Amino acid sequence: MDFYFGLAQLIGVHTLLGLSAYIVLLTGQVSLAQAGFFAIGAYCAGMLTVLAGWPIVPALGASALAGAVTACAVGFPALRVKGLMLVIATLAFGEGVRLFFFNFDYQIAKGDIKVGPLGGEGFRQIRYFPEHGWSTLEVMLFVWAFVAASMALLWWFDRSRYGAALRAVGEDELAAQSVGLNLTAVKVSAMTVGGAIAGIGGGLYAHYTTHIEHSSFNILVATFAIAYPIVGGLRNVFGTLAAVVFVQAFLVEGLRDLGDWRNLLFGALIVLAMNLRPQGFLGRRRRA
Amino acid sequence: MLELKGVSRHFGGVRAVDGLDLEVRAGEIVGLIGPNGSGKSTTVNLITGLFPPSSGSIRFLGNDLATLPTHKRLQSGIARTFQNIRLFGQLTVWQNLWVAQNSPEDRARRGFFSRWLGGQSGVREEIGKLLEFSGLAGREDELAANLAFGEQRRLELARALATRPKLLLLDEPAAGMNAEEIAALDERIRLLRARGITVLLIEHHMELVMAVTDRVVVLNFGQKIAEGPPAAIQADPVVRKAYLGGEA
Secondary structure, eight states: OHHHHHHHHHHHHHHHHHHHHHHHHHTTOOOSOHHHHHHHHHHHHHHHHHTSOOOHHHHHHHHHHHHHHHHHHHHHHHTTOOHHHHHHHHHHHHHHHHHHHHTOBOOEEETTEEESEEGGGEEOOOOHHHHTTOOHHHHHHHHHHHHHHHHHHHHHHHHSHHHHHHHHHHHOHHHHHHTTOOHHHHHHHHHHHHHHHHHHHHHHHHHHHSOBOGGGGSHHHHHHHHHHHHHHOSSSHHHHHHHHIIIIIIIIIITGGGTTHHHHHHHHHHHHHHHHOTTOTTOOOOOO | OEEEEEEEEEETTEEEEEEEEEEEOTTOEEEEEOSTTSSHHHHHHHHHTSSOOSEEEEEETTEEOTTOOHHHHHHTTEEEOOSSOOOOTTSBHHHHHHTTOOSHHHHHHSOHHHHHHSOSGGGHHHHHHHHHHTTOTTOTTSBGGGSOHHHHHHHHHHHHHHTOOSEEEEESTTTTOOHHHHHHHHHHHHHHHHTTOEEEEEOSOHHHHHHHOSEEEEEETTEEEEEEOHHHHHHOHHHIIIIIHHHO
16 A cells, blocks of 8 residues: 555655646746756755754745745746747756755764765655654645645636736737736746745655655656646646646556566657647647 | 827838827827838837837826836736737636736725735626627637637727726727728727727728728828828828828
8 A cells, every 4th residue: 555655645746846837837938947946845844854853844834935935036037038048048957956966965963873965975864754653644645735735726826817817928928018917027926836836845755755866856857847737738737637647657657567668658658648639638629 | 198209210220110209199099000011010019118219208198108118008008909919819708808907996996915816706897898898798708719800809909998098009900800890890999989098090991090080190111291180181192192092
């Protein structure tokens, strides 16, 4: 059973990652920076529980804040670039964050061992859950509480005038300005909310794996983050969830028995899915 | 209300607009006509701030617009439609109108959170009126992209009205319309005047311009070549040579 709970934890965290890209994508920004915010959240929460002895919930709050502040700071220069240029710029940011953690040492002695991030070796012993006797089921439920809250928040946004403004900017910036929408406020706020969600996701990820290192936040993670809402469609947040389940439960775990063939099939099935549902799993097809 | 003084805009060596003086007084319907490439759309884009003028000043209600970004100009009471319709196609008709409610009145009436994250109940009546005005009642849940061409034009006008404009810039609103639709548009523009909205109408369709405007300004090569009541403009030999004659 623990295997399935573990898989559900992973799906939950990847859903948060996908949702963080979803809201940014609504405004028409393709961001590969989400893995960077995810990494910042992971290291932030890990250091707070391990080194500072914080409880998990305030540590995740700090992760959300760290992700949001960084994303807001990335959001302003990102306004000046569009399309492929934005992809490259945000990719550069994400890689910059990864390389920072590759070189980041901050260890203190705890009992007879040293704990904390140690450059390329990573950050081991993030043992808040086992130390406090949480079962895998409890951790899974904890993760999913945040997933549910984030999905509810974005669902609410989608039904509000703010959500309409996000999509309006994503469709036509010129027309959006021409009805009095402030592009800067709309795009940077979306980036900030996305950063907060990715930060929480990172904090949860650090604690359920208990060991993070720079390579946990590489370009593959950034690509997954943006692929989920694209594969799932932008109609609503459930598309992103469906895409995460499709990729992580079916393609990664379900096809594990196929060995090396899995990777080949993985790509082929995503291409097939996108051809069958070009507007995403839950996307709304335009009537011709 | 709107005052352009010596406004020029150069693109490289091309003088798209060249030393233009233009005044639109409150309550007027002013026509802006001229051959293709004479600088009409550039003038609209200068007024709405898509790009700054190379020289000259643009004032609206006594305030210099030079330093205001586009969204602030449009919040201050200027609205526009586009020559090639630019709706938010993946939003519903209702959402297209809802998202445009950014006027000072709307901001004063509801708090920040209620405006952005609140429900639709507080604005239902007003959007209902806009739907009624544009003949789109009952279509509010349709995606804008799925509307017929004429409906899209009407929705774009309604969206501009949702910003509660004092001055409305219509950039070729009759383009692609049939005679029946143009007659309905004519009627709608007159209704706008009755509501106290000032209109700057850019149009090629001369019958419409002659029927609804109080005054016509004629551009050619970015310069104003004539200005006056529609009947006088129609008779003006300079205008006939540059524009009207060419069409007949």
